[in-house]
Amino acid sequence: MSKSGFNRRQFLETSGRTVVGGVATTSVAAMIAPGGAWAAGLTTLDEPTADVLLRVCRVMFPHDKLGDDPYRTCVGGLDMKAAKDDALAKQMKDGAAALDNGGRKFLKKDEAAQVKALTAIEDTPFFKTIHGHVIVALYNNPKVWGHFGYEGPSFPLGGYLERGFDDIDWLPEV
């Protein structure tokens, strides 16, 4: 049989084994209980540290329509890395403590003040470690893609040839 000329239905039938999978999801997400607490498991970082980091992640990359869960997933990822990296664990704990100045001060500030506090430390290894982690952990999480209107892997669905690759309808005639 020719490899060519599939319509979408035929294509999906022949590629069916790849319909599930294909996306590298982070298993970290499953370890963090949705809805607030860290109850489902911080392995290395303590809760006060994790609480500060959670807020740092959101102030760094604020998406108001996203709940806390994807940000918790980011902190969960840092916790997993810290479990295997003592230096990172110390960096997170010390960095969060310094930001919080021993109390709940960072968390009690308003966003503008929190931005100012982060701006003051944006050249530190602590900040850069978190930034480098979150830019991947937040945006490479398929659970947030719907918020951005991004549909993710298309091969399992036969591509966009018959699913809107050229459906733009607001451009002026040329």
Added chain:
Amino acid sequence: MTKFNLNDDNVVVVIGSGAGGGTLANELAQKGVKVVCLEAGARLDYTEDFSNDEYGMFGKISWLDKRTTSGDWQVAKDFPGLPAWICKTVGGTTVHWAGASLRLQEHELRALSHYGAIDGANLLDWPITLSDLEPYYAKAEDKLGVTRTNGIPGLPGCNNYKVMEAGAKKLGYQNVHSGRMAINSEPRDGRTSCRQLGFCFQGCRMGAKWSTLYTEIPAAEETGNFEIRPLSHVLKIEHNDAGKVTGVIYADKDGNHQRQSARVVCVAGNSIESPRLLLNSASNRFPDGLANTSGQVGRNYMRHMTASVYSVFDNPVNMYRGTTMAGIVSDESRHDPSRGFSGGYEIETIAMGVPFLAAFLLPGTWGRDFTSVMDAYDHIAGMWIVGEDMPQESNAVTLHAAEKDQYGQPVPNVHYDDHQNDLAMRRHGLDAGARIHEAVGANKVIETPPYPSTHNLGTNRMSANAMDGVVNKWGQTHDINNLFVSDGSQFTTSASENPTLTIVTLAIRQADYIAEQLGKGNI
């Protein structure tokens, strides 16, 4: 599958299996020449191993061995350990490329004569003309199945293209179309046609985009004249007392050193690894590295003047639906010094998924300025500007004085300073891109700095005079007649076009020359 003996000194050893190496190897094998192709990366199966996963595929196919950077280019600040976005896998960077297949322009092949000398630039004319290349361009376009050649229809334009097209035409640009692409718009050559998946950079899961991985390599294997050894990283090229190369030392998949004898060695490891290998092959006889009498090995590193424009619109675009490089505006690729710079640039669409757009849009930034753009992701259109950058002798791939790789060899440092001409062209291109998007209603325009380089060129450049470059018009090194360079490092100047078609063209032409010289007993 054919296997050649390590002691077989009748084989041509090709180092690398991408656009240059993979094509050359197949062309030679088709002519009956015995070829051993050594590829540093693993062999993947596009039907099993490729997925629509930006980070996942990046980790699987990219060249991630240690490299360092220096110079004032933005890449050294944003991605100091990743100067280049190229591949370590069978198929090389033809797995990652977007498929744009453009011929160089006649005047670009004689940049020095046409532009005149430019301060700080090491400009030179190529020792070949467009008419030398034209018959080989025709063969390359047929091999790759380039759309808008050989009666092959253009690809249909996706949303991202339609935005660029509408803006460009409104501004009066004339040369606007969905590109000359090595992506099948209809089934051809045993490969299926494009289903507008997106994810061209992640390896085409359809096999609709030409890659040596599933074209040249299997075709070469069918001849019985070819063996590819994946996970074989070449460490050194050896030579005899007569100054001829005799074989290569490589680390196999287990890290053991092997020596493959060779009648001819062809280096096609892309413009960072190829000069690095020549430099790492220094000997008592050639203390500055092989083929380096001119001192030009590693120098004149070019990476194209690049930048991107991403714009936010009031209405949805969904740029990620469809081919990544979905169309082109070529009007600015002319040489017109009245614009304030020499040479020209192409404007091509580009699109990324949420994961990579976040990483590349404005590296290092954070806060609401950044997230407000990301929040509008599905309302964004993107375009890439890619133009001729100036060869500068001080822009160079050199061996790091202290850092070593996993094999104990000095890692390459990639030094690049932007030339004034590059900066002026980038400014012009960013303004042109913004105007195109604004012509159809963009309400916010983001100027995205260069990504790590995918177009790496010039570090073993072609020259008529042996003191001006590393190889002659056949890619044969000036110093050693059985040592060839077969990748983009041959480019004398960068021109404004995406380089793959020209790399393939040069490889087809070089295969004719090598076969002829072997036949005559000259090498």
